[in-house]
Amino acid sequence: MLTKTWSLSRDRCFAPDPIQRQIAHKFFDNISSLPIVCPHGHVDPALLADPAARFGSPTELLIIPDHYIFRMLYSRGISLESLGIPTTDGSPVETDHRKIWQLFADHFYLFRGTPSGLWLREELTNVFGVDEPLNSRNAGYIYDYLAEKLALPEFSPRALFKRFHIEVLCTTDAASDRLEHHQSLHQEGWTQIRPTFRPDAVVNLDTPGWRENLAKLESSVGREISTYATFIQVLEERRAYFKKMGATATDHSAATPYTAQLSDQEAEAIFTRALAGKLNSFDAQQFTGHMFVEMARMSAEDGLVMQMHCGVTRNHNPAIFERFGSDKGADIPLQLEWTQNLRPLLSAYGNHKNFHLILFGMDESTYSRELAPLAGHYPAVLLGPPWWFHDSVNGMERYFDRVMETAGLYNTAGFNDDTRAFVSIPARHTVWRRVACNWLAGLVVRGLVEEEEGFEMAQALVYDLAKSAYKLD
């Protein structure tokens, strides 16, 4: 077992060629002190709204909420119960956090070569100062060390927010959300925390619990939604409210990016069937496709940036879904088709200059085939950074390699960390920054761009593009 001092190579993520590496360092040195911009993510605003909030135990911080971590352990035969993941029926699971941590440390080798492994190493060393590699023998010692740190005010969410040098952090919030946390943050002057309008739960009519979600939306505006016309009106009001509370963007998800423009009559008929509990699956698909176009219309009008995250089968494993619920590492990507599916939406709104449509998918075969050509033509289309599983060293390299030649750097949306794991934010941005600088250094050393251009491109990739794409400047 390893006992030597744990440190991060100053060359990490950089190609081995000495000249490329030297240029990558120059680029990285030049941008490494820029503030972090987080235009899309899932951090709970409550964490920051309460100055007294703490992260809990090391296990509560790093294992129980992180499906990246426990899915890998689960895949190797470790039960979610033994990792303390709460069950939907409340049946008991392991509650000894120190014991869970030991189990995690015993299997830390499973994360070799994975982005989670890279982030964890960076979090433990850079954020918390752990100086030896986590293993079975030192697990208890490191647990206690982390627990002690986490109790300190310097490790509160607000303190880390400042230490991480985050310029802006956008959360993701249901259409019915009253945004109390954002309200209190703004009253305190924390306007750098912004909400994002995510209406999937009411817009995708086949969402489990749709009727209850609609009831929440009704409650948020204090009136009944008994027609499609009212539904649209309420969504527009809610968007206006989010915008007032600092939102610059919306977010939308569906299994496919199918879009379709229905007549008001057709939309009304489907909505009526949904209210009557008589929806069929074709109805739901048509309505989701129609609402994508409607949301584009609203964005072209109110200027909120529209994000689409498509192509995942949620809750692929029914046994896990029944026992533990959603977001338990059992979401599996799907093939995507953008070219035909987006055509109705883009025919209607793709040429609007004020409309930003940022696309995300996990079918990398569409990078060079569909996404880059779409972004390289339509004024509205921008490409989001590599998403989810592809937020990794190789995932980013494939993205740069396949997207940039056709889309052009300036049709991309910079980076976002998309994380609910607050303390992993700097690690994730560091990986992007390093891989980006290395990619640019590779272009310079191959004579494809000038070094002076590389400096500007690096700053664009790690700071400017995210701000302009999300209208945060």
Place this chain on the structure above:
Amino acid sequence: MLTKTWSLSRDRCFAPDPIQRQIAHKFFDNISSLPIVCPHGHVDPALLADPAARFGSPTELLIIPDHYIFRMLYSRGISLESLGIPTTDGSPVETDHRKIWQLFADHFYLFRGTPSGLWLREELTNVFGVDEPLNSRNAGYIYDYLAEKLALPEFSPRALFKRFHIEVLCTTDAASDRLEHHQSLHQEGWTQIRPTFRPDAVVNLDTPGWRENLAKLESSVGREISTYATFIQVLEERRAYFKKMGATATDHSAATPYTAQLSDQEAEAIFTRALAGKLNSFDAQQFTGHMFVEMARMSAEDGLVMQMHCGVTRNHNPAIFERFGSDKGADIPLQLEWTQNLRPLLSAYGNHKNFHLILFGMDESTYSRELAPLAGHYPAVLLGPPWWFHDSVNGMERYFDRVMETAGLYNTAGFNDDTRAFVSIPARHTVWRRVACNWLAGLVVRGLVEEEEGFEMAQALVYDLAKSAYKLD
């Protein structure tokens, strides 16, 4: 802004490793004086048929006709009107070419890391001798400099043709084309300009304007085409005429490579419905699939090499199509399926030794999955070089990486530039030559091929394979 001298790195496109680079240089030095072979492209033969032809202004040469260039500017919010792109209804657009050039120069940074950027730099420096990077400040000066050059006889199309050391240049011509320019060129002894037979406009029954296209075909042979049998007969006659005028190849395009063998009765019935204006979309698809097989039959008989370019949604953006027409940067690639689609054609003609079928697509996921295995089995099948968006440094590297191990080098068709931008021809071939030499040097330095073999493979990639695939030797 950059003010330093503009030069091209002698190492451009080469990997940074010094030993690999040294071998790449050896290979490149050995092939760099070979003449350029252009077996497929879209240069207008009129340019070369008239000894007095000139390219016009720098804007007419480099911006207005090049959809690679103006699509990128359009995607960042610059209107096509302001770039002087002519409208279909003749409504006015910017006519001040110097002003358009300034707009282009102001946004030249958008082309960083793109193949267009690489070609432009090579054209401006190597063809025209521009020695500082184009930018907002020097735009007018460079415009005037280029305009002056373009007026000189040394920059006429014919002079550049010779200076570029082009051995053979194949154009692409409609089935109904009378080939007057080729005729006059041949009479002058310019037999190195050859036509290519492209019958899409009459063979794809759902082409907009099909009836008018057919009328042109009728006019070219001076008789009515009122039956399928006559249609086939006329196509065979036209192929014979093209062959007499120097053609060695045909070219065919469709959204999918679907092939199907209809009976004469079925084909006749569909053709009759088309003439009667009663075609449905299934008819059109069946007929296109059938005509692919018919064209393969004719090629097996007359020996013309058959090219298939598949997998693009043409004119994806209706607003652009209506206002500006086709080929305006709004064509978006699609997923492709070759294995099942080509089976009827290959079952019939895939084993003919005299039949060459060269395949092109932009779905790179089919490179290793379908295209390379097909080329590595069927005597008739050869793989065309990376097409369109993938005619780039990374696009070529992906092609070499994914195709060669399975297809074998000798089942590929070398390079073609596929360009309508005549002055970009040397730049495009240089990129291919450099990337090819670098790829081979990578194989040598990894101990996978011998250096002696690398010299032969380099010559094959940049010269021999294109000539043999297109029967130009």
Place this chain on the structure above:
Amino acid sequence: MLTKTWSLSRDRCFAPDPIQRQIAHKFFDNISSLPIVCPHGHVDPALLADPAARFGSPTELLIIPDHYIFRMLYSRGISLESLGIPTTDGSPVETDHRKIWQLFADHFYLFRGTPSGLWLREELTNVFGVDEPLNSRNAGYIYDYLAEKLALPEFSPRALFKRFHIEVLCTTDAASDRLEHHQSLHQEGWTQIRPTFRPDAVVNLDTPGWRENLAKLESSVGREISTYATFIQVLEERRAYFKKMGATATDHSAATPYTAQLSDQEAEAIFTRALAGKLNSFDAQQFTGHMFVEMARMSAEDGLVMQMHCGVTRNHNPAIFERFGSDKGADIPLQLEWTQNLRPLLSAYGNHKNFHLILFGMDESTYSRELAPLAGHYPAVLLGPPWWFHDSVNGMERYFDRVMETAGLYNTAGFNDDTRAFVSIPARHTVWRRVACNWLAGLVVRGLVEEEEGFEMAQALVYDLAKSAYKLD
């Protein structure tokens, strides 16, 4: 032509960077003496069962049985008859093996940069001691040299088995196979040769000759199979017999990984229609999908590891199939969809810890999109190594690049050579070992894993993972 001494670079398959190369050598030196584990392949057990068996002529050893070799020659216009490939109707083909060898040597350049070329070079030099590159001039001399060697006892299959240091070799055997060769091998103490249960011929009801295959299965158990219930019972008995004879795994193939759970009544009805010769193609697909789930059920019960090899159109070229039969280099891969197709099977058995399901496909776009996420969640799922065309330097590099970050190294199944070409076994494993060590060295030199971890990961990749995935430890 090359006349210099033929040798293998000690750096072959390693990236050029000197530091990465040095680390790769350290890893490779550390694992290069480990025994070879062959958990999946197509070696004929008769070769090893008979101590007096010999490989025949060089042409019988290296050309006639190897569809990798003759497909490439065929694709360049060399007839299979001239290569001695036997016809289905017994019509005569070339029988002069020395002449066939000459033809092969004349075209040896076609294998430049291909895995076959790499393996051949390694076999000829390392196994047989050939010391100059094969070419037209030395073809006869090398043929005679090889023929002489092959007659020696040191080059018998058993002698080479020992020399190759093979620890275990699994064959692939029909469900009806009586395993006489395995039986006699085991009686002699050669328990390291193990059978694998492959029931495709009886389970895929639309297999050509299904009724005859079923008759063989009936004969193997000495009773009639007139109901679905009996069919299932017989398969279970046969699995038990295979297990008794040392099998640890089963293998299953279909064009798609479609799975479906039918009721016993539905399955019985389809089976009855098949017996009555009244099967339709939908029946066949449903039954194959159902039998995948049934085989998973049996594996969860008896512990045999289940392999799925999916996504190939067999016998794509009807002319070749009719004249020469199956496995003649005319199998072409297809697009694959795993996420939806495997859901029924995984919902039922994906969480069983004792169940190992190893997946293989040739649609590399599914590596990062579907396969790695499935393996990184389901306890049962492991990913097989790159299959068939992708068992190559680039194929492996793409696999490591796209799979490991998401699946994690420990959800993969190590390497298997999948070969019927016995003498190519060491060459194939060497390529895997070298590419794996080079990949790991790349992670170390990029600061992504520690060198100490790299040693453990290398041993896992070349030895441990194959043994644990296939329950051979």
